[in-house]
Amino acid sequence: MNRRSIAALSSGPQNSGRVVRWHLRLREDLTTMAKRRNFSPGFKATVALAEIRSDGKIAELPIRYKVHPSMIGNWKRTALEGLKTTFARGAAASTYRDREEEITRLQAKIGELVMERDFLDEAFDR
Structure with a gap:
């Protein structure tokens, strides 16, 4: 829709500007996608370590770090798997x-x- 057709839909001259502004704002919202957040390995390790250390206070971590709980669970699982290989590196080094x-x-x-x-x-x- 263009501005004229939107203005024609409004019920009077006082509303035409409001409808046009609303439509333009809606179009901007639809065209601009949210960028995917990338987290550094250090941040992931910090959050995973906090998850491992937490004693049943799991609900506060997503709020504190502003990350979805499933992401925290994935990072924790990855960290625990990494620990297994870390301790096995002595044999690998020899x-x-x-x-x-x-x-x-x-x-x-x-x-x-x-x-x-x-x-x-x-x-x-x-």
Whole structure:
């Protein structure tokens, strides 16, 4: 609808401006979408830790942090799953060190084999 058709619908000159302003405000509200909120990992960790520490005071956390309760539950679940892998990293770190040592040993062996191949190529080229 344009302004003239909206003004024609109003019941008199005193209401025409009000109807037009209302329609324009409505159109602006429909065209501008709310932006999705992005939360930093630090904020998520803070909220999840508060959820873990809370003793039955779960209802106040969404109000305090202005976040939906389901989001807090998701962040708490993710944090608890992350804790499991955090404590398992000791074994993973030693495995990583073992792999690094193996890579170093294999690279040295490759160097030896390349030198041997080059030597044999020169010996048989005569």
